[in-house]
Amino acid sequence: MRRVAPASRGRVVALLASIVALSSALAAPVDPLESSECQRALAALDSQEAAVAEASGASAAVSADDRRRIAAKLAPVRRQAAHACLARSLDPPPSSPLVRPPPIATAPLAIAPASSPAPSRSTAGPAPPVRPAQVERPYAITSCDPGGCWANDGTRLNRVGPSLWGPRGVCTVQGSLVQCP
Numbered sequence: 001m002r003r004v005a006p007a008s009r010g011r012v013v014a015l016l017a018s019i020v021a022l023s024s025a026l027a028a029p030v031d032p033l034e035s036s037e038c039q040r041a042l043a044a045l046d047s048q049e050a051a052v053a054e055a056s057g058a059s060a061a062v063s064a065d066d067r068r069r070i071a072a073k074l075a076p077v078r079r080q081a082a083h084a085c086l087a088r089s090l091d092p093p094p095s096s097p098l099v100r101p102p103p104i105a106t107a108p109l110a111i112a113p114a115s116s117p118a119p120s121r122s123t124a125g126p127a128p129p130v131r132p133a134q135v136e137r138p139y140a141i142t143s144c145d146p147g148g149c150w151a152n153d154g155t156r157l158n159r160v161g162p163s164l165w166g167p168r169g170v171c172t173v174q175g176s177l178v179q180c181p
Contacts, residue, residue, distance in 0.1 A: 045081045139152055155180075166180030
């Protein structure tokens, strides 16, 4: 291990102390309201507002047109003060393309006029009428034997394994109710 001279130790300690002080100064967040730039911008805004108030104080009534001119005159100074003191940019940030929802594409609707003739069918002839699908009501089981069950409408449901088969296929049994296709 190497020995360090006492004079060198003092310089090393001073160097370390200055590094610690510098790092703490850099790490401490600077309040933008306490900055000299903010103080100058606020002083400029105060003097500008005082000048406008003095000029408008001479006339008893301030019209809407005068208010617009005053606001237009003070707007740049206010923006500069806001930028200096609030650490915001002068212009609002551009909107992100990820925030906007994508446009919704829909197909246009084609509505035929009432006077147009109906489209003709090919050589198949007239189409059969379309019947609405009928949902069959569930049947109640009235009695059962080892070969199957009887429904309340008189239909015989044959037992095939654990299932009951009606005239058109496998039936669904829920308690004493049966739904057959």
